Amino acid sequence: MAIKLPIFMDYHSTTPVDPRVLEEMLPYFTEKFGNAASRSHSFGWTAEEAVDRARERIAKLINASSEKEIIFTSGATESNNVALKGVAEFYKEKGDHIITSVIEHKAVLDTCKRLEKDGFRVTYLPVDKEGLVDPDDVRKAITDKTILVSIMLANNEIGTVQPIAEIGKITRERGVLFHSDAVQGVGKVPFDVQAMNVDLASITAHKMYGPKGVGALYVRRSKPRVRLVAQMDGGGHERGMRSGTLNVPGIVGFGKAAEIMAQEGKEESARILALRERLREKIMGSLEEVHLNGSLVHRLPGNLNVSFNFVEGEAMMMAIKDVAVSSGSACTSASLEPSYVLRALGVGDELAHSSIRFGLGRYNTEEEVDYVADLVIQKVKHLRDMSPLYEMYKEGIDLKSVQWVAH
Amino acid sequence: MAYSEKVIDHAENPRNVGTLDKDDPNVGTGLVGAPACGDVMRLQIKVNDDGIIEDAKFKTFGCGSAIASSSLATEWIKGKKLEEAEAIRNVDIVNELNLPPVKIHCSVLAEDAIKSAIADYRAKQAARQAAKANAQ
Numbered sequence: 001m002a003i004k005l006p007i008f009m010d011y012h013s014t015t016p017v018d019p020r021v022l023e024e025m026l027p028y029f030t031e032k033f034g035n036a037a038s039r040s041h042s043f044g045w046t047a048e049e050a051v052d053r054a055r056e057r058i059a060k061l062i063n064a065s066s067e068k069e070i071i072f073t074s075g076a077t078e079s080n081n082v083a084l085k086g087v088a089e090f091y092k093e094k095g096d097h098i099i100t101s102v103i104e105h106k107a108v109l110d111t112c113k114r115l116e117k118d119g120f121r122v123t124y125l126p127v128d129k130e131g132l133v134d135p136d137d138v139r140k141a142i143t144d145k146t147i148l149v150s151i152m153l154a155n156n157e158i159g160t161v162q163p164i165a166e167i168g169k170i171t172r173e174r175g176v177l178f179h180s181d182a183v184q185g186v187g188k189v190p191f192d193v194q195a196m197n198v199d200l201a202s203i204t205a206h207k208m209y210g211p212k213g214v215g216a217l218y219v220r221r222s223k224p225r226v227r228l229v230a231q232m233d234g235g236g237h238e239r240g241m242r243s244g245t246l247n248v249p250g251i252v253g254f255g256k257a258a259e260i261m262a263q264e265g266k267e268e269s270a271r272i273l274a275l276r277e278r279l280r281e282k283i284m285g286s287l288e289e290v291h292l293n294g295s296l297v298h299r300l301p302g303n304l305n306v307s308f309n310f311v312e313g314e315a316m317m318m319a320i321k322d323v324a325v326s327s328g329s330a331c332t333s334a335s336l337e338p339s340y341v342l343r344a345l346g347v348g349d350e351l352a353h354s355s356i357r358f359g360l361g362r363y364n365t366e367e368e369v370d371y372v373a374d375l376v377i378q379k380v381k382h383l384r385d386m387s388p389l390y391e392m393y394k395e396g397i398d399l400k401s402v403q404w405v406a407h
Numbered sequence: 408m409a410y411s412e413k414v415i416d417h418a419e420n421p422r423n424v425g426t427l428d429k430d431d432p433n434v435g436t437g438l439v440g441a442p443a444c445g446d447v448m449r450l451q452i453k454v455n456d457d458g459i460i461e462d463a464k465f466k467t468f469g470c471g472s473a474i475a476s477s478s479l480a481t482e483w484i485k486g487k488k489l490e491e492a493e494a495i496r497n498v499d500i501v502n503e504l505n506l507p508p509v510k511i512h513c514s515v516l517a518e519d520a521i522k523s524a525i526a527d528y529r530a531k532q533a534a535r536q537a538a539k540a541n542a543q
Contacts, residue, residue, distance in 0.1 A: 312445055314470035314471060315470050315471050318418055319418075329470070338445070348443070349443035349444075350442035350443050353443075353445035386424045386465075386466050386474070387467070388466040388467065389442060391426065399442060404441030404442065404447070405440070405441065
């Protein structure tokens, strides 16, 4: 079969809507267009029923004990904002300390920075060279003023999966609330809010083959009952935690996407992991000086983040322009700073500039993996042939001993 | 980011990639940038007895715009007198390649690489002259 270009291998950024999801959404744009908050007629009831069915499906995916624990939002950024700011505001009499990690998504880190400006204290836990948080560090960081720990399930750049169950055990023992930004991991790696003692969790539809613009926040209702202050004022929707008319078609799609994940996620993850390993083994088996960023074991099945030494990431992306990937290179960011996640792992700036993230997902095929592996190998060789660093490396010059003229 | 057609052309078909013998007295080598900053350019010139750059080669570690800037620089300086090559400014490269503001540093690096290669050539020549004078 001929390969269809371009190839999408950037499933951490977003995913296409599964046709089964779209099909279920469509009636809710047209004939079933009611406002789920309309309590007095059948249009509203139809919408509300659909929303509640979605709530149940999403609750089931993360093993929440009740569908009432699912609060719909506009996406994970909002979920993270509501979780952190809402909890901080509600529990500020109890304490002013929050614990998170240095490799969280910006939606968590920047929210923490805002809270610091508002007088809260935040501890940013380091990670080891594989990107893992040590649960013991969480234990040590907790004080009698700690109100919340926020640690992500899986990292969006390097795919590292955190020891959520171990951390949850500690926060539960110490009576501290535990939030997890579970956006990248839900449905792909085990995530069970009851077994793992998670009190709040952020998820989003568009990372699991649902539509963009709809997310959810899991808020535990018992043992403990989590309270938070709404960050948007209005009609008091979503148990008063998030006002605003519900995006019914989006929520219906989110529910269907969650149902598919619950049914097929495990099998799908095994298939995607095999593709990821095929890609990794081909590339690393054919090229020297390719470094894996993150943990090989505690890793999202679809994530491959590698640094091709002596080749700059953006140039690499340009060379494989028919393959959609992402890079931690500064040149791909507006800030001109290389990835803060890779820096936190202790990856040197030169290797951070050389990193490429492949994100595999539902619609990738073995043929695509083989095509991409061959293309990558060919292009890395080509770019190394024009890299002064590679030439110096081949001459045996220690690049670290060179006096570079930084600019 | 969308690249200009010229950047894409130079990045995909770079001119004058290669290495000249850095020990040749007629070759000047400029190595600028730093791996930690994400770009390193090495630009080499071979100068004939009339002071004309008869050959130029480059190798670049960097983004597409950095590769394009150095590729264009070698193309421009070939056949030029040293003084003419020295007069090339980074803005000329920016204009030719339509570099966006975020990529201007790539053109600065290319200008630095030209100057650095010329300076290396002149230093070599001066050392040679001095050695000759000493021998006499």
